[in-house]
Amino acid sequence: MTRRLDGAGRLAGPGDVVVTGICQDSRRVQPGDLYVALPGRRHHGAQFTAEAVSRGAVAMLSDRISAVLPTVVVREPRRVLGPLAAWIHGNPSATLEVYGVTGTNGKTSTAYLLDAGLRTAGVPTGLITGVGIRGDGRARPATRTTPEACELQQTLATFVETRLAAVAMEVSSHGLALNRVDGTDFRVGVFTNLARDHLDFHTDMDTYFAAKARLFAPGRCGAAAIGIDDDFGRRLAATALVPHLTFSTATTAADICASGIHADESGTSFTLHGVGPARTVRLRLLGAHQVDNALAALTALAVRGGIELDAVIEGIEHLSAVPGRLERVDAGQPFLAFVDYMHNTAGQRRLFPYLRSLSRGHLIAVVGATGGRDPGKRGPLGSTAATFADTVIVTDESPHSDDAAQLREDVAQGARSAGNTEVLVIEDRGAAIAAAVACAAPGDVVVIAGRGHDRAQTFGGHERIFDDRVVLRRALAQLVGSKNAAVSERFRVGPGRRRPR
Numbered sequence: 001m002t003r004r005l006d007g008a009g010r011l012a013g014p015g016d017v018v019v020t021g022i023c024q025d026s027r028r029v030q031p032g033d034l035y036v037a038l039p040g041r042r043h044h045g046a047q048f049t050a051e052a053v054s055r056g057a058v059a060m061l062s063d064r065i066s067a068v069l070p071t072v073v074v075r076e077p078r079r080v081l082g083p084l085a086a087w088i089h090g091n092p093s094a095t096l097e098v099y100g101v102t103g104t105n106g107k108t109s110t111a112y113l114l115d116a117g118l119r120t121a122g123v124p125t126g127l128i129t130g131v132g133i134r135g136d137g138r139a140r141p142a143t144r145t146t147p148e149a150c151e152l153q154q155t156l157a158t159f160v161e162t163r164l165a166a167v168a169m170e171v172s173s174h175g176l177a178l179n180r181v182d183g184t185d186f187r188v189g190v191f192t193n194l195a196r197d198h199l200d201f202h203t204d205m206d207t208y209f210a211a212k213a214r215l216f217a218p219g220r221c222g223a224a225a226i227g228i229d230d231d232f233g234r235r236l237a238a239t240a241l242v243p244h245l246t247f248s249t250a251t252t253a254a255d256i257c258a259s260g261i262h263a264d265e266s267g268t269s270f271t272l273h274g275v276g277p278a279r280t281v282r283l284r285l286l287g288a289h290q291v292d293n294a295l296a297a298l299t300a301l302a303v304r305g306g307i308e309l310d311a312v313i314e315g316i317e318h319l320s321a322v323p324g325r326l327e328r329v330d331a332g333q334p335f336l337a338f339v340d341y342m343h344n345t346a347g348q349r350r351l352f353p354y355l356r357s358l359s360r361g362h363l364i365a366v367v368g369a370t371g372g373r374d375p376g377k378r379g380p381l382g383s384t385a386a387t388f389a390d391t392v393i394v395t396d397e398s399p400h401s402d403d404a405a406q407l408r409e410d411v412a413q414g415a416r417s418a419g420n421t422e423v424l425v426i427e428d429r430g431a432a433i434a435a436a437v438a439c440a441a442p443g444d445v446v447v448i449a450g451r452g453h454d455r456a457q458t459f460g461g462h463e464r465i466f467d468d469r470v471v472l473r474r475a476l477a478q479l480v481g482s483k484n485a486a487v488s489e490r491f492r493v494g495p496g497r498r499r500p501r
């Protein structure tokens with residue numbers, strides 16, 4: 001069957017079908033859609049053609065021919081999917097300014113900072129992150145960091161319809177490697193940093209870096225903001241073929257940098273260099289790592305040019321929190337308690353020293369490892385936590401199809417190997433959080449690490465609603481509600497072997 005593409009959003013020819021949309025998931029097909037049947041790890045989308053047809057699919061794009069739907073057959077459908085989805089949705093990234101943020105840590109925070117800065121500078125902006133999608137008049141939780149191509153282009157098209165001018169989005173290495181952002185023109189690409197993570201997917205660091213570097217190819221992004229505080233960033237800056245500015249919190253050799261960083265429990269201040277005369281910036285966000293992210297956002301807008309940076313800085317200063325990122329939970333308890341999303345050792349090494357600095361007593365960390373990820377991460381997550389914390393409580397995150405007991409044991413072994421830190425293993429996450437709260441004394445710091453904003457734990461195919469912030473708040477409220485301080489003392493876990501400081 002021959003088909004001729006005939007104007008935006010139409011697939012026409014003799015015996016025509018009219019395509020009005022595109023979808024790569026049979027469960028979400030709408031009448032008039034082109035169903036894109038992709039080969040996956042577990043299934044081939046062609047297995048679900050009947051469902052796609054029953055929902056109104058009129059044609060198919062795949063590497064396999066359908067017996068029931070007119071099919072565009074290509075060898076690698078993922079490679080044409082992005083541009084095709086963009087075309088069907090009217091190439092929204094040609095209208096919107098898309099700021100794409102990639103890197104191992106700091107993508108979500110940087111996207112929130114960009115959004116805050118752009119909005120304050122009067123640029124109506126949408127936000128696409130692993131936390132959620134916001135901007136077209138509604139906010140919805142995200143199913144992944146970077147949406148699949150069809151959902152991405154549809155979302156961008158909705159942003160155009162609702163007259164947004166820009167979008168700040170996270171671009172995961174999976175999104176780049178799996179062609180999810182093909183067909184998207186990025187006004188600016190941002191590189192935060194690169195450290196060991198996701199090796200279950202990318203196999204080695206060079207492949208991981210190469211996936212990230214795809215965002216910075218000419219034709220993909222117009223300009224770049226590159227963090228040069230690790231070797232990968234420096235490599236990217238040395239080889240980038242697009243106009244770029246660098247940023248750093250470690251060296252004054254960068255175009256935009258910071259000095260005099262001071263992070264306490266009320267916020268973070270630093271002196272900004274490279275954006276007009278040196279000036280003091282005061283973030284409400286907690287932790288010195290947020291200075292890196294603030295520089296990333298500012299550098300992206302500096303390299304873009306034409307945006308009022310004073311207003312951007314004001315917006316960045318006013319951002320009060322990023323969901324699940326060092327989110328403070330306070331029920332009136334006499335110690336600090338946080339939920340954070342650190343899930344690699346690079347993040348731990350940035351966050352734990354800050355948390356340590358806030359503590360007038362001890363640091364109590366609840367940690368774990370998510371299943372379905374590089375098993376080589378597990379021990380180091382435990383040992384790094386134990387290097388900084390006085391008490392490490394190892395518990396379940398989302399084991400997915402991995403053996404939960406093995407995950408816990410691997411993390412705990414790492415923690416035990418780090419020295420004489422108190423290490424407890426408590427299977428149930430709620431009980432682990434309660435134990436952390438119960439063993440905290442006035443002036444201590446408690447951090448529930450690893451899951452951030454997530455609202456569910458996944459065990460095999462089963463989901464359990466679980467929000468660390470809700471559970472922590474409840475445990476803290478119970479503690480505060482209990483009349484006698486001696487009660488909390490009775491719940492103190494273990495013999496209180498705490499390292500002297």
Ligand SMILES: CC(=O)N[C@H]1[C@@H](OP(=O)(O)OP(=O)(O)OC[C@H]2O[C@@H](n3ccc(=O)[nH]c3=O)[C@H](O)[C@@H]2O)O[C@H](CO)[C@@H](O)[C@@H]1O[C@H](C)C(=O)N[C@@H](C)C(=O)N[C@H](CCC(=O)O)C(=O)O
Nearest residue numbers: 024025026038040041042043044045048144145146172174
């Ligand atoms: C490794 C990876 O990215 N896998 C993705 C891949 O899964 P898969 O190969 O197992 O797909 P599959 O289940 O075999 O199905 C094959 C095809 O059939 C389709 N299908 C399947 C079932 C059905 O009933 N109907 C149907 O149409 C699917 O949409 C898919 O196109 O294709 C699926 C559908 O397109 C994705 O959902 C899935 O992402 C999964 C959920 C995932 O977790 N990906 C993670 C690793 C990911 O992308 N993470 C990054 C964040 C990284 C970070 O933390 O920074 C992200 O951007 O979210």
Ligand SMILES: Nc1ncnc2c1ncn2[C@@H]1O[C@H](COP(=O)(O)OP(=O)(O)OP(=O)(O)O)[C@@H](O)[C@H]1O
Nearest residue numbers: 104105106107108109289292325340341342347350
């Ligand atoms: N610039 C940074 N350097 C090191 N660690 C950071 C930095 N920014 C954030 N983190 C740590 O990484 C965690 C995740 O932060 P954020 O969500 O902003 O990054 P991300 O790259 O989007 O990660 P993810 O894709 O897992 O959401 C934070 O909770 C914090 O522990």
